[in-house]
Amino acid sequence: AQSVTQPDIHITVSEGASLELRCNYSYGATPYLFWYVQSPGQGLQLLLKYFSGDTLVQGIKGFEAEFKRSQSSFNLRKPSVHWSDAAEYFCAVGAQGNAGKSTFGDGTTLTVKP
Amino acid sequence: GAVVSQHPSWVICKSGTSVKIECRSLDFQATTMFWYRQFPKQSLMLMATSNEGSKATYEQGVEKDKFLINHASLTLSTLTVTSAHPEDSSFYICSAFDREYQPQHFGDGTRLSIL
Numbered sequence: 001a002q003s004v005t006q007p008d009i010h011i012t013v014s015e016g017a018s019l020e021l022r023c024n025y026s027y028g029a030t031p032y033l034f035w036y037v038q039s040p041g042q043g044l045q046l047l048l049k050y051f052s053g054d055t056l057v058q059g060i061k062g063f064e065a066e067f068k069r070s071q072s073s074f075n076l077r078k079p080s081v082h083w084s085d086a087a088e089y090f091c092a093v094g095a096q097g098n099a100g101k102s103t104f105g106d107g108t109t110l111t112v113k114p
Numbered sequence: 115g116a117v118v119s120q121h122p123s124w125v126i127c128k129s130g131t132s133v134k135i136e137c138r139s140l141d142f143q144a145t146t147m148f149w150y151r152q153f154p155k156q157s158l159m160l161m162a163t164s165n166e167g168s169k170a171t172y173e174q175g176v177e178k179d180k181f182l183i184n185h186a187s188l189t190l191s192t193l194t195v196t197s198a199h200p201e202d203s204s205f206y207i208c209s210a211f212d213r214e215y216q217p218q219h220f221g222d223g224t225r226l227s228i229l
Contacts, residue, residue, distance in 0.1 A: 034217050043120070043207050043220035044158075051215050090157065099146050099163075100211030100218055106157045 002027040002093045006105035013081050014113045021076040021108050023065075023091035032094035033074040034102065035065055039087045047089075050074065061085070086112045115141050118210050120221025128229055129200060135193045135224045137208030143188035144210035148218060149181075152205045164191050198228045 003026045013019050025031055032051050036044040048059025055067040065076045074091060088109050094102040117140040125133055137147055146165050150158040162183050164170040170183035180202075182194040191210075195202050205225055209218035 032215075036220075041205075041223070041225065043118075043222040044209075045220070046217050049217050094217075096214065099165075100216070101146075101148070101160075101163060102218060104158050109155075 002031065002095060002103050004091050004093050004103050004105035006089075006091055006108050008108045009106070010109045010111065012111040012113060015083050016080050019076075019078045019081045019085070019110070021089050021091075021110070023074045023076065023105060024072050025074065025091075025093040026072065027093055027095060029095065030069075032096070032102075033065070033067060034092040034094070035059065035063070035074070035076045036090045036092065037061075037087045038090065038107075044090065047076070081110075081112055083112045083114065086110055116216075116219040117141055118208065118219045118221040120208050120224055122224060123222060124225045124227075126227045126229065127198065130197055133195045133198055133226060135195075135206055135208070135226075137191045137193070137210065137221050139189045139210040139212075139219070142210070142212050142219075144191075144212055145188070146211045147185060147191040148209045148211070149183060149191075149193050150207045150209070152207060152223075154205075158207060161193075195226065198226070200228045202226065203228045 005024045034049045035047040047063045048057045088107045090107045091105040092102040119138045121136045149161045161176045162170045162172045164185035185191040207223040209220045
């Protein structure tokens with residue numbers, strides 16, 4: 001079975017500061033990894049995804065994530081946060097042959113201070 | 115591309131009524147659709163997985179007779195909350211999946227409020 005842990009429930013950063021949101025997964029084989037963002041009252045928007053290949057993945061809105069197999073991690077980063085980045089962020093893990101089914105972490109709430 | 119439309123976005127109804135939520139993939143054919151429930155400040159809870167033309171697979175603890183799922187075509191799945199009660203009030207989100215090496219694509223969710 002696969003699982004995802006997002007250790008930080010809530011993170012506050014100042015606008016313009018760098019951001020790193022942590023994600024640790026548990027899965028026996030090579031996982032499929034995703035980061036989604038959710039604004040209040042909305043669905044989830046895909047930020048980036050990893051299936052294979054280059055372990056540093058670029059996404060939308062200036063986000064990137066790095067797959068580190070040795071640490072079972074897929075942390076999300078952004079060099080300079082904007083006020084509009086305030087939202088809920090979910091990390092998810094899937095697997096080959098699982099027909100798209102993913103397991104989601106509990107989410108991290110990002111607050112951006114002016 | 116990969117747009118998923120979910121309708122309605124918000125519904126308020128009286129206790130005892132049934133409510134249908136539609137999930138459509140607009141520009142791709144979804145082999146699988148997922149239905150989630152999300153409580154405030156919490157993660158997504160998978161309710162069921164549906165494949166076109168077959169019965170949905172429900173997660174443990176989800177009442178099949180309460181939450182009826184129909185996946186009549188490759189672009190449409192519906193969730194009907196039957197005889198809804200206040201405890202069914204929640205945010206329901208659908209997602210659609212078409213093939214390997216692709217992520218799920220999410221609808222914008224439906225806020226259901228039962229009075």
